Amino acid sequence: MGHTDDKTPDVSTGSPCSITRPDLPQRAQGEENAYSNALAQFDKAVSHLNLKKGIVETLRCPKRELSVSFPVLMDTQEIKVFKGYRVHHSVVKGPTKGGIRYSKAVTLDEVRALAMWMTWKCALMNLPYGGAKGGVVVDPKELSFRELERLTRRYATEISVLMGPESDIPAPDMGTNSQVMAWIMDTYSMHKGFSIPAVVTGKPVEIGGSLGRTEATGRGTTVTVLEAMKRLGMDPSNATVAVQGFGNVGSVVAKTLHEIGMKIVAVTCSRGGVHNGKGLDPHDVLRHLEGGGCVYNFQGAEAITNEDLLQLDCDVLVAAALENQITSKNADKVRAKILAEGANGPTTPEADEILKTTGIFVIPDILCNAGGVTVSYLEWVQDLQSFFWPVDEINRKLQTLMARAFESVMECGAHYKVSNREAAQILAIQRVADAMVIRGIYP
Numbered sequence: 397m398g399h400t401d402d403k404t405p406d407v408s409t410g411s412p413c414s415i416t417r418p419d420l421p422q423r424a425q426g427e428e429n430a431y432s433n434a435l436a437q438f439d440k441a442v443s444h445l446n447l448k449k450g451i452v453e454t455l456r457c458p459k460r461e462l463s464v465s466f467p468v469l470m471d472t473q474e475i476k477v478f479k480g481y482r483v484h485h486s487v488v489k490g491p492t493k494g495g496i497r498y499s500k501a502v503t504l505d506e507v508r509a510l511a512m513w514m515t516w517k518c519a520l521m522n523l524p525y526g527g528a529k530g531g532v533v534v535d536p537k538e539l540s541f542r543e544l545e546r547l548t549r550r551y552a553t554e555i556s557v558l559m560g561p562e563s564d565i566p567a568p569d570m571g572t573n574s575q576v577m578a579w580i581m582d583t584y585s586m587h588k589g590f591s592i593p594a595v596v597t598g599k600p601v602e603i604g605g606s607l608g609r610t611e612a613t614g615r616g617t618t619v620t621v622l623e624a625m626k627r628l629g630m631d632p633s634n635a636t637v638a639v640q641g642f643g644n645v646g647s648v649v650a651k652t653l654h655e656i657g658m659k660i661v662a663v664t665c666s667r668g669g670v671h672n673g674k675g676l677d678p679h680d681v682l683r684h685l686e687g688g689g690c691v692y693n694f695q696g697a698e699a700i701t702n703e704d705l706l707q708l709d710c711d712v713l714v715a716a717a718l719e720n721q722i723t724s725k726n727a728d729k730v731r732a733k734i735l736a737e738g739a740n741g742p743t744t745p746e747a748d749e750i751l752k753t754t755g756i757f758v759i760p761d762i763l764c765n766a767g768g769v770t771v772s773y774l775e776w777v778q779d780l781q782s783f784f785w786p787v788d789e790i791n792r793k794l795q796t797l798m799a800r801a802f803e804s805v806m807e808c809g810a811h812y813k814v815s816n817r818e819a820a821q822i823l824a825i826q827r828v829a830d831a832m833v834i835r836g837i838y839p
């Protein structure tokens with residue numbers, strides 16, 4: 397475990413970071429608020445650590461927050477104004493890293509929570525980054541391709557005061573993809589006058605993206621699921637899996653677990669999904685989606701709701717959709733042996749307490765979905781050195797780093813006698829606190 401230098405002066409100002417600032421737009425409070433959940437997890441983890449009050453208060457607050465309103469010319473020649481954010485939670489360990497989300501549900505609190513989780517995720521994986529996140533309040537499905545491009549280029553310009561290959565490196569998240577990253581990279585490069593691929597990750601390979609990046613989050617989740625099964629003495633052959641959220645992360649987890657012989661019994665998207673006790677072939681479901689179908693009308697299986705899926709009797713439940721899915725209302729009905737948090741923040745702190753009593757093995761989000769940022773880091777390193785590795789090498793490095801992080805979380809949990817989530821947070825927070833103490837307080 398790390399240490400905190402006793403000689404460091406306490407920098408406390410006596411005003412802990414609050415989530416009730418009246419000047420900022422707020423989402424529902426309590427269990428539905430991702431930021432209050434992130435803070436509750438943080439408070440629980442730091443209660444096990446011997447950190448100075450001022451260090452705790454610094455790590456509790458986002459370092460900087462940018463809110464932007466910007467006009468976009470629509471295809472109808474109408475001008476629409478969009479709201480966007482970029483939050484840097486911590487810059488202690490290096491430049492900030494974190495995705496950009498396009499969704500109607502984006503709020504500043506959600507972006508703050510996701511930025512904080514990125515700090516812990518990067519520290520847990522020993523990546524030389526602090527945490528960031530960005531978001532635009534928009535449903536990308538309501539925009540034409542060109543409108544999406546104009547919105548992205550304008551948002552990239554608005555946040556370019558923060559962004560840079562040595563300062564803040566975005567990546568895709570819900571509602572964005574490699575094309576959006578290509579536009580951001582191009583916009584930033586146009587402003588500078590030369591190409592700067594390392595300013596974003598998750599780009600197409602043609603312009604400096606890494607092989608294996610698209611599948612990295614799902615692959616990393618699969619590594620952690622197999623490590624958890626090994627630890628619990630479970631046999632993967634014919635073990636049953638339910639996947640909530642059949643998007644980038646969920647579909648890759650389903651495919652990779654299916655390939656090693658596990659049985660995918662249910663998958664859902666935002667509008668519901670399907671269940672088949674004999675097993676579904678995720679490749680067939682993907683072909684159905686490519687043909688214009690939806691997950692819930694896939695043939696040869698019975699329709700189920702998202703709530704049904706969470707309560708299925710299965711070995712592994714993969715939560716790969718979004719925040720706040722497992723709450724105090726349904727946590728006692730989860731019957732899986734392993735909960736793999738492919739999404740960020742799918743379990744509320746209230747639900748966590750219930751899951752502890754039911755004995756489910758939780759693979760916490762900052763570990764479970766860290767494969768994405770890990771290969772983003774590998775992409776950034778390849779861009780900076782202009783030398784690219786084959787996909788086998790990327791996947792091997794990913795496997796090693798994920799398995800090592802899983803083991804460190806298990807060791808930390810045994811040392812502190814805490815849940816997997818608390819262990820992951822304790823390890824990450826201690827590493828960032830140690831870095832802060834070593835750097836010292838400027839000036």
Ligand code: NAD
Nearest residue numbers: 570571613641642643644645665666717718739740765768
């Ligand atoms: P995505 O947009 O590709 O897929 C999201 C899926 O969830 C879609 O199938 C959508 O229909 C479904 N969904 C949305 N709302 C739902 C609901 N209420 N119930 C059930 N399903 C619902 O997004 P993604 O990139 O796969 O990201 C999923 C989660 O993983 C997010 O929490 C994201 O922050 C996290 N994550 C993603 C990455 C990455 O590399 N893409 C990395 C780390 C974490």
